[in-house]
Amino acid sequence: MSVVIETKGLSKIYESSFRGQDVYALKELDLTVNSGEIFAYLGPNGSGKTTTIKMLLGLIFPTAGSIEILGLKDIASAKVRQNIGYLPEGAYYPDFLRGEEILRFYGQLYGLSGKKLETRISEVLEEVGMTHARRRMLRGYSKGMRQRIGLAQALISDPQILILDEPTTGLDPIARKEMRDILARLRDRGKTLMISSHELLEVELISDRAGILYQGEVQKIGTIDELLTDRDLTIEVESASEEVLGTLAEKGITPEDKIEGKLILRVPNDMNSYDALNICKEQQLNLVAVAPRRETLEELFVRTVGEAQNRSTT
Amino acid sequence: MSAAVDYFRGPWHIAVFTWREGIRKKTLVGFLILSLLVIFASFFMSSFLNQTTGGGQVETEIDGKLIKDICVATISIFGMLITIFISASVVPNEVENKVVYTVLSKPVRRMQYLLGKFLGVQMIVLANLALMTALFLIAIYMRQDEFPKLLLWSALLTYFEFLVVSAFTFAISCSATSAVLPTIGGLFIYLIGNLTEYLKDVSLRSDEADFVNALIGNVASALHKTLPNLQKFSIKTEILDLNPGAPLPAHVYEQIPNLIIYGLAYAVSGYVIAYWVFRRKEL
């Protein structure tokens, strides 16, 4: 698998004007995005995700380090730009324009014209499922439709790389599903997608690789499977009194959830499964089920960020 | 040649996009409507003048002069307001609504983007000026049954005055995050541009014997020679007093192309500053 985006030692320092401290938005970021994958770029607000994306697009300039896109260092070159499509978060498009007019404008910026442009517009609209609304003005579009048009403008030049900032934020569940399907289809067609999102559940469903950023530094990076290893055990029991729960908690077994009157207990990773079962038996709990529990991306995210926060305060 | 065509294709499309968006702005339309109302109302201004002789109402040439002078002033004021408003808002608005990200992520250099925006602004300014001038032409033609050719020269010079203010306002807007500061800046530039002539007074009246005074005088003189002086375009109002039937006098004929070059030179300066600011602006 070839690397389409690579950063080495990428840093961004915002110098303070007076005696205040400089802000390190990115600290020697080494990042790679491979061809044909969906890469989820995650991090809390202010971690440097948007900074990274903007640097990849040439909207802001690195203080140090290098960026290579498609093997080219000149990221402002036509070849690079021709192969990048970008969907910014919450972008606005003029209300009075029709869907196809927006695409026509962006297509023209790519140097497309005439029949070729019109064909491409139709293809892209078909791809994002907006053919029916192509002649409607944007002021008549729902949020989901605007987002799709936004994606369409990113796709107009049939780029190799798509950078999407919060592509599903604010969408209803059906729209989100549709968006996910579109993105997955694009990946299956060989496109590389770099998605920055807070919708971790969505991202987990479609991403191949993920990177978690905190205070400008990558905390974790890898495939989803690598990152989300099986960890905990869950034991489902009939019920438990507060006293029993307290005893279990002292031993490290914590209640996680209650479903249809039944209590789900979580057993820590470092506890032997049999030992956990014995403890429950001692408390005379009625066992319903025992199952392994894979950590979600959200849990990983929260844990990673929490650890990073602790490290930075000590 | 085709490289040049390719290069300017992007700016052209951006210019058209800017034009389409700009002409719909409510503030712009508001200014335009106001100016058209004033031009229209100038017809009735002359009713304030009750020129009577022998018991009846007499229409003197003052009526025509009133209309002409008010129309010229209206075009100047509102045209300038529209110019400043548009020049101040195109770039900051696009940065605010993130359209600039979608454009600059395309194979569009910042220079091309800026050129397109600036051209779009000029298209809007020209269209507004043309519309107000056309209405003025119609008003004069209906009133005096003559086609005021000189007005076209006046409009041309007015445009170049607007161009200078537009370029520097545009430059300020490239560094700003909202349109407010550039708008104020544009008004300030217009004010300063009209007061630059005072610097000549300062330099002429500085006392050479006193060091500080002489220094102030020299600085004032240098600034007077360097900064754009909008008073130089005042010929745009005086040209209307010339005899419309006669060819332009030699001194006017000579001033016009020089003023155009003057306007263009400062417009380029303003644009260069705009690009210099925008080139490495963190968006």
Add this chain to the structure above:
Amino acid sequence: MKKHPNLTLAAILFVAVAIGSIQGQRLDRLFEAEAFLQWIAAAGANERLDMDETEATVDLELYGQVAGATETSFASKLPEGSIEEGHSALSAALETGEYDDEIYRMVKSDELAPLREDFLSKLREGELRYTQNLSYAAVMSGLEGKGSVSVFNLFFGFRKVAANFVWLQVDRYWHAGLLHRMIPLMKTCVLLDPNFVDAYLLGAWHLGYNVTANLDYTPYPLRQWSEKHQACLGDQETYYYIAVDFLKDGIRNNPRNYKIYFDLGYSMYREKLKDPENAVKYLTYAVRLPHERWVPRMLYISLEENGQYEKALEGWQENLKRFENHEVSLRFVQRLNGLIAERKSEEAKQAARAASDPSEKEAHMADYRKYTAEAMDIWNGMSEPYSDARKLRLEAIDRADQGYYLEAVSLLDKARFDAGSLFEEFSDLIIEFKLVGDLPLSVSERKQMIREEESVMCQGMPESVRDERLAALEAERAVRH
């Protein structure tokens, strides 16, 4: 650009600003040349019309130098007779627009550079007076003197609109009858917009007609001598001359607009100041510029009043060529033929009186009879009060020559009431006949004689002027009587 972008941009900026700066200075030179040209036009109009502002000595001196420097260039170009005596070729060249471009080229040239610099420095020092119309000067501080701010700058070029709004206020004051509040505002109007011709015209009308309507006639002994105007000014006359000065300023600022010349010549000099000589002077300039069709007719009337019958006749005949069967022209042609005949008969009579040789005397008398008959024929050919009155005049003169003064007086008395425009002329003739015929003068006639004597003097009049005028009055009476 890619390697050293900042340097490249700085260089481009520097070049652009440099070009702007150079252009700015070039424009300054052009504006200075234009200002010089406009000042020359104003000063040239002043010289051409002998308006002779004695306060504007610096202007006159500088203009003299400029005219001197350009004399040879223009003298050869202008047609024969176009340069009046005592005037420069430059002021003659400035009259129409024909030589404007050439004058401008000369004004811009290195040849006139020293004078141009002199003009600019005098302008900045506020020493020049004919600078009201200077758009360039308007942005310099020199007008109001050192240390002051040019009022024009405050309007950012909207001074014409300001002038219009000030004029609306003038109009309001006029309709409210507040005439004295109008006057400073009218002057403000033209200060803001020196090309506001109607402000000059209507302003002069207000000053000369409306303000003075409320003022009484001032007897000569109470009038004040004006060195500037070489006239005795009473209450009314003061305002007439204010209006005259106002219009003269208007001419300097708008030397190619016939209307101001017309108003000055006709409305002021002819109607109010009863000065046909100056009326003719300004109306003559009015017709040399693009004008309305009735303007030359006013000139011809003034020529007639000024005793220039032949020129007036020429004018009316010219008018007839352009407007065939124009009734008024036909009438005036006849009238002037009659007046010319009458004058010839008078001249013949004078010549006969002066001649010592009897045959010469007889010849002159024959001419006298011939021209008198000619005049009579002409008046008989016209049937209107004017011609009837003139016939009666001829008869009266004839009676007087025969010693029948009483009859002469009664004929003239009838005639002067039949033709009102001849009332003064015939009344003077009546007095003449009564004095010669030793007939008693009426009270009003005696008052008229006293007024005539009084009119030669007023308060503050230099003795030399008084003596001169007295001598002139006596000589005139000697001829008449």
